[in-house]
Amino acid sequence: MALNMYYKNGIIRKTRSQISDELLTTLYQVHNNANFPQLTWLINNFYENPQIQPDVAKLLADEVVAFERLLLSLHLPFPMLPLQKLHTFFTGAATRACP
Structure with a gap:
C-alpha cells in the first residue's frame, strides 16, 4: 500500500506525491x-497518515x-526518479505550503 501525500499549493490546487512500497x-x-x-x-509513521510541517519537509x-x-557513492542501484520526485515534493511543501 502506497502513501499518498498532499500539500496546498495556492488557494485551491493541491500538489500530490506518492511513496510506493518499492520506494519504501x-x-x-x-x-x-x-x-x-x-x-x-x-x-x-508511514501508515499513520502523518502530517508534515514545512520545517520538517525541508x-x-x-x-x-x-x-x-550516499547511494551514488556506494554505487548501489536505486530508483532515482522516484527519489527525485520525493525531493521535489518535500521542497515544494517546505516553500509553498499554505496553512
Whole structure:
C-alpha cells in the first residue's frame, strides 16, 4: 500500500506525491540511521497518515539529497526518479505550503 501525500499549493490546487512500497524498501536502507532522523520518522509513521510541517519537509528534502549521494557513492542501484520526485515534493511543501 502506497502513501499518498498532499500539500496546498495556492488557494485551491493541491500538489500530490506518492511513496510506493518499492520506494519504501529503498528508504529502509537508512532506517534508524542517526544521519537520517526525519526519514526514519517518516518510515516509522508511514501508515499513520502523518502530517508534515514545512520545517520538517525541508529537513526531509535535505535528507533525500543526502541519501541519494550516499547511494551514488556506494554505487548501489536505486530508483532515482522516484527519489527525485520525493525531493521535489518535500521542497515544494517546505516553500509553498499554505496553512
